Amino acid sequence: xxxxxxxxxxxxxxxxxxxxxxxxxxxxxxxxxxxxxxxxxxxxxxxxxxxxxxxxxxxxxxxxxxxxxxxxxxxxxxxxxxxxxxxxxxxxxxxxxxxxxxxxxxxxxxxxxxxxxxxxxxxxxxxxxxxxxxxxxxxxxxxxxxxxxxxxxxxxxxxxxxxxxxxxxxxxxxxxxxxxxxxxxxxxxxxxxxxxxxxxxxxxxxxxxxxxxxxxxxxxxxxxxxxxxxxxxxxxxxxxxxxxxxxxxxxxxxxxxxxxxxxxxxxxxxxx
Ligand SMILES: Nc1ncnc2c1ncn2[C@@H]1O[C@H](COP(=O)(O)OP(=O)(O)OP(=O)(O)O)[C@@H](O)[C@H]1O
Ligand SMILES: [Mg+2]
Numbered sequence: 274x275x276x277x278x279x280x281x282x283x284x285x286x287x288x289x290x291x292x293x294x295x296x297x298x299x300x301x302x303x304x305x306x307x308x309x310x311x312x313x314x315x316x317x318x319x320x321x322x323x324x325x326x327x328x329x330x331x332x333x334x335x336x337x338x339x340x341x342x343x344x345x346x347x348x349x350x351x352x353x354x355x356x357x358x359x360x361x362x363x364x365x366x367x368x369x370x371x372x373x374x375x376x377x378x379x380x381x382x383x384x385x386x387x388x389x390x391x392x393x394x395x396x397x398x399x400x401x402x403x404x405x406x407x408x409x410x411x412x413x414x415x416x417x418x419x420x421x422x423x424x425x426x427x428x429x430x431x432x433x434x435x436x437x438x439x440x441x442x443x444x445x446x447x448x449x450x451x452x453x454x455x456x457x458x459x460x461x462x463x464x465x466x467x468x469x470x471x472x473x474x475x476x477x478x479x480x481x482x483x484x485x486x487x488x489x490x491x492x493x494x495x496x497x498x499x500x501x502x503x504x505x506x507x508x509x510x511x512x513x514x515x516x517x518x519x520x521x522x523x524x525x526x527x528x529x530x531x532x533x534x535x536x537x538x539x540x541x542x543x544x545x
Contacts, residue, residue, distance in 0.1 A: 286422030294409035297465035302406035310363035320368035328367035340369035
């Protein structure tokens with residue numbers, strides 16, 4: 274495991290989630306995890322989406338012997354499931370196509386949604402952050418990721434239907450909280466794929482700044498080269514990455530760290 278040999282406070286879990294597909298959840302999960310690791314913070318990226326998009330940036334899906342389901346169902350020890358990546362301090366717990374089966378298994382198992390949190394317990398203090406990439410929509414896998422997280426982040430792209438879905442999604446997350454499945458807090462919404470030349474992009478940024486929900490000041494610019502970067506498995510911060518996207522994710526990571534620090538300080542005050 275990518276530890277610095279020290280035992281830490283249990284890692285802080287952050288889930289990337291959105292109702293609508295294609296909002297840059299995976300891109301943001303990968304980039305945030307990489308930027309945290311670059312700051313010397315041991316980070317584990319957990320891919321809970323059967324599409325294997327985020328783990329695919331580091332390990333080829335057809336070469337994954339054990340994934341999340343192997344750890345949960347077949348009890349394969351985590352040190353055989355978690356893999357180092359080319360980025361120092363960044364490990365990945367890969368997804369595989371059998372996660373579609375795990376979703377159903379979670380539904381029919383009592384407290385199935387707690388299994389992700391439980392399986393990660395042994396490595397929790399080896400990392401500072403655990404970043405969960407999730408499939409779009411409402412699923413037990415996502416409830417499971419939220420249950421293993423203290424915070425969640427919702428990426429939102431400038432698309433009409435994305436804003437429409439947000440309210441419903443927040444209601445659903447509120448229900449998970451009422452049912453005591455997860456008490457993860459919204460760290461913020463982040464605008465992704467922003468093209469400041471378009472009206473809908475400008476309107477999204479305005480809505481986020483004026484809205485009730487917390488939003489990050491940093492927004493991620495839209496770059497047509499992004500698809501090539503994915504094909505070439507280039508991650509933000511790497512030499513071949515688009516400098517504007519790398520800079521934006523670097524700034525977002527600063528904001529995430531600052532926000533967590535202020536949340537934790539607030540919590541400390543309540544506890545005191
Ligand atoms: N900053 C960006 N500029 C341009 N295209 C982007 C940017 N970020 C993401 N994309 C593109 O948007 C698409 C969706 O991105 P991504 O896979 O990260 O979203 P997702 O929310 O994880 O999708 P899914 O719901 O399928 O899991 C991809 O084709 C990706 O290349
Ligand atoms: Mg994805």
